[in-house]
Amino acid sequence: MLDAPGAGSETLTALISNITPDDVPKEQREQTPARMKSQLKEHQKIALGWMMKKESLSSSKGSxxxxxxxxxKTIEALALIVARxxxxxxxxxxxxxxxxxxxxxxxxxxxxxxKxxxxxDVFVYHGNGKKATFDQLRKxxxxxxxxxxxASEYKAKEKDSREDSRTRNEPWPLIARGSMWYRIIMDEAQCIKNRNTLTSKATNDLQAHYRLCMTGTPMMNSVDELYPLIRFLGIRPYNDWxxxxxxxxxxxxxxxxSLQKKGYDRVRILLKSIMLRREKGTIIDGQPxxxxxxKQVVKDMVQFSKDERDxxxxxxxxxxxxxxxxLKENMVTNNYANILVMLLRLRQACCHPHLIKDLGVQVSTEGIAEEELMARAHQLGQDVVGRLKNVESGFECPICFDPTVNPTIFVPCGHTCCGECFQKLIDPAAAIGDNGERTTPRCPECRNGLSGERITDYVHFCKVHHREKLQELGIEATEEAESEEEEDDSSDSDDGSLDGFVVPDDADDGFEPLPTSAKGEATGKKKKKKPKKKSKVKGPPKTLAQLKQESLRxxxxxxxxxxxLRKGFESSTKIEKTIAILEDIYANNPEEKTLIFSQWTSLLDLxxxxxxxxxxxYQRxxxxxxxxDRAAAVGKFMKNADQRVMIMSLKAGNAGLNLxxxxxxxxLDPFWxxxxxxxxxxxxYRMHQTRQVHVHRVLVEDTVEHRICEIQDQKRQMVETALDERAHKSLARLGVGELMYLFGLRDRPPTH
Structure with missing residues (x-):
């Protein structure tokens, strides 16, 4: 067994005893509270009763x-506030x-x-409202x-603690020693899934009689993402890491x-005792x-052309x-960043040959001049430089947890995230996963202020402080290859050469769009006037990556x-398949509208x-x-019948929109x-959708995309196994003795 009875057995037994069936007869359900204008639906009435019961239990005050x-979920939580x-x-x-x-x-x-x-009586503790004391807030x-x-209050509290501050008023009313809340509701609780961030740690300092976490995605990558939620809810004994x-x-x-099964059984029991989860298809009173x-999900498999396959x-x-x-030299860890680059190149090659050579741009720094990025890298302190140089296992974004080859580096703290998440951090429109203030975005690690004028990236850091790393990544080879190009050459030949299989100066997953009008409407019109060259110093012809970077200015x-881009344009198998899918859609129904997603905005350019x-x-x-501009694009797509396509970068358009x-x-490409x-x-695919939704996943046979899909399937299986609604229902029918056996609190299952 993984453990044996001992410390924590009583609390674990109490936790198990909380498990009850979700099915509540109609006549026993809570009714809509008198203070509410809206009438609760049946599944919301069940949720209200369930939350009220969890708060009433002596062994568990959180759910x-x-x-x-x-x-x-928001209406259900409001019902709880006024009902109890x-x-x-x-x-x-x-x-x-x-x-x-x-x-x-x-x-x-x-x-x-x-009503x-x-x-x-509502108070917004944000911006100017943060001057309030707890005595004022409690009213x-x-x-x-x-x-x-x-997180900002937690950082200030930690600083005062380190300095042995004698401050008596404790100017952090959310987490002061005397700040006892009646109830705390955490919306989009997946924002604290990284247990080591300041935000996640700060939630552990909150005090309340009752606690509620709300999230539609309690875990995405690992079961460890559940722990910060359990810690906040105070669910013993598993609030201990x-x-x-x-x-x-x-x-x-x-x-x-066998150990995996036991682990999944335990996490299901834990979740069943504290979690209520229903899906759109959940049957209540005989109806979903x-x-x-x-929705219908189809894998549209395509085969490379001969040149693409070669x-x-x-x-x-x-x-x-x-x-x-x-592997033979036992140097995988030391070359992890290089391995990520190779994976990046394989993924890009599946989409379009040009992506692997010319269009590698870091989304948050691509509009910044090279000399400026290097100057900012010079501003990093020696301790920060040493820390970044000692990173051997590659970088992982602390927000989305994706590996990133060329992360954005914050100046002066030296913490990092991927380019896409940095844009969300400084974007006041970002809702999900934006842990920063509207007026002052902050570092997710140390909570120092962030600014688009105080960033560089890893490639330019290496150019200043770690040039040997550039050679490992092949950056210098790329620069030499680019300098040999002819000015009238399209720079887009795909002759099978591996000269381009290296990281361009600004390599990363994100790219920017083709020209847009002031209102955000995409345009493909050619301009007769030849643009003037901006270069002050003569040098080698610019590559597409450089032109793309300058196009933002x-x-x-x-x-x-x-x-x-048009001059050297060549299609690819994926682009041709995409156009074919669109033509099939409109041949069947010319009024249908389509969203197209890709991680690579340069693929959207093409x-x-x-x-x-x-x-x-189309809109972009x-x-x-x-x-x-984004709001204008959404408005035109939703209201104008002739706007039939919206092309979107995956991370920018994956949350918060109703389309x-x-x-x-x-x-167009599978995401990790x-x-x-x-x-x-x-x-x-959301409420108020009246038509069947068709999802087309365009994948290239016998490539790294197949293997990414296998990893996706493993993640889905892990999450679905832990959150499986049917398994949770069956757990409610197990006896306490059987549940105790599953947790190792008995040596053998009970006999019947």
Missing amino acids: LLADEMGLG PSDNPICKTTLIIAPVALMYQWKEEIECHI SEYPL YDVVLTTFGTL SRFRYDISRGIKDKSE ISNIPP LYTAIETKAQIRVNKY SAAAKRLYHKR LEIPLVDKKIQ YDGSMTME TEASHVII NPFIEDQAVGRV
């Missing part, structure tokens, strides 16, 4: 509401913590769903705040099927909660030789980039050319666009995390 997106208020006027306040954009949405939802004659029914505000890791995490990660037509095989063969060499540079040639009207949505006018989704793709599909 996890994990209904699928779109089923009304405090009877103590000194401790009556519910604190709601949410991403900044959702914080204001909460305020609107309260006004919308609570005016029974209003909730309100509801206090709204953000993850960023909470060593016990959680020993009893649950260790078994699930073990290669032994939502009558949205089921190029891919050459890249793959070279990669295999190098990785085998690292002026309209003339955009026209030059667009002209060069896709725009045949869209223009085929006279297919990516992280480089202003909030106003139900579309019923088809094309995903399948739930990011699910969120993208969720823009279309």
Whole structure:
């Protein structure tokens, strides 16, 4: 067994005893509270009763509401607030913590769903509101705040603690020793899934009689992502990391099927005791909660052309030789970043041959001059330089947890994240996963202020402080290859050469769009006027990557980039398949609308050319666009019948948008995390969708994409096994003795 009875057995037994069936007879369900304008649906009544029961239990004062997106978790939580208020006027306040954009949405939802004659007194603890003390805050029914505000207070508290501060007033009212809240509701609780971030740690300093986590995705990559939620909820004994890791995490990660099964059994029991999760298809009173037509997911498999296959095989063969060499020399860890680059190149080669040579651009730094990025790298302190030089296992974004070859580096703290997540951090429109303030974005690690004018990237860091790393990554070889190009050459020949199988100066996963109008409308019109060259010093002809970088600075540079892109344009198997899918869709129904997602915005650039040639009207949505331009693009797509396509970067368009006018989704390249793709599909497959949603996953046979899909399947299986609704229902029917046996509290199962 993984453990034996001992310390914590009583609390574990009490936790197990909390498990009860979710099925509640209609006559026994809680009714809509009198203070609410809206009438609760049946599944919401069940949720209200369930949450009230969890708060009433002596052994558990917290719960996890994990209904699928779109089923009304916010309304369910509001019902709990008004149905079970405090009877103590000194401790009556519910604190709601949410991403900044959702914080204001909460305020609107309260006004919308609570009767005016029974209003909730609401205070927004954010911006100027942060001057309030806890004595002032405790007078309100509801206090709204953000993850960023909470983390900032925790950082200040830690600083005072280190300095042995004698401050008596404790100017951090959210987490002061005397700050006892009646209830704390954490919305989008997946924002704390990294247990080591300041935000996640800060939640452990909160004090409350009752706690509620709300998230539609309680785990995405690993069962370890559940731990911060358990820690916040105070669920003993698993709010202790060593016990959680020993009893649950260790078994699930073990290669032994029996230990894996025991680990999954335990996590299901744990979740069943604290979590309520329903999906759109969950049957209540003989009917599914939502009558949205089921989505149809199709893998549209394509085969490379001969030239594409030859190029891919050459890249793959070279990669295999190098990785085998690292394995034999036991140097995989030291070359992890290089291995990520090779994977990056294989993934790009599946989409379009040009991506592996010319269009590698770091999304958050591509508009910044080379000399400026190097100057910023010079500003990093020696301790930061030493820390970054000692990173041997590659970089992982602390926000989305994806490996990144060329991360954005914050100046002066030297912490990192991927380019796409940095754009979300500094974007005031970002809602999900944005742990920073609207006015002052902050580092997710140390909470120092962030600015687009105070960043560099790893490639330019290496150019200043770590040039030997450039040679390992092949950067210098790329520069030499680029300098030999002729000015009139398209720079896009794909002759199977491996000269381009190296990282360009700004390599990363994100790229920017073709020229857009001031209103965000994509255009493919050619300009007759030849743009003037901006170069002050004569040098080698610019590559597409350089032209793309410069295209963000002026309209003339955009026209030059667009002209060069069209001049050397060659299609690819994926682009041709995408156009064929669109033509099939419109042949069946010309009124259908389609979303097209890719991780590579340069692939979207290339896709725009045949869209223009085929006279297919489209809009574009990516992280480089202003909030106003993005809103304009969404408005035109939703309201104008002739706008039939929206091309979107995966991370920019995977959350927070309602695009139900579309019923088809094309995903051009698989993402490491399948739930990011699910969120993208969720823009279309959501409440109020009346048509069947068709998802087309365009994949190249016998490539790294197949293997990525296998990894996706493993992640899905891990999460679905832990969250499986049917398994949870069956657990409710197990006796306490059987459950205790599964947790090692008995030596053998009970006899019947």
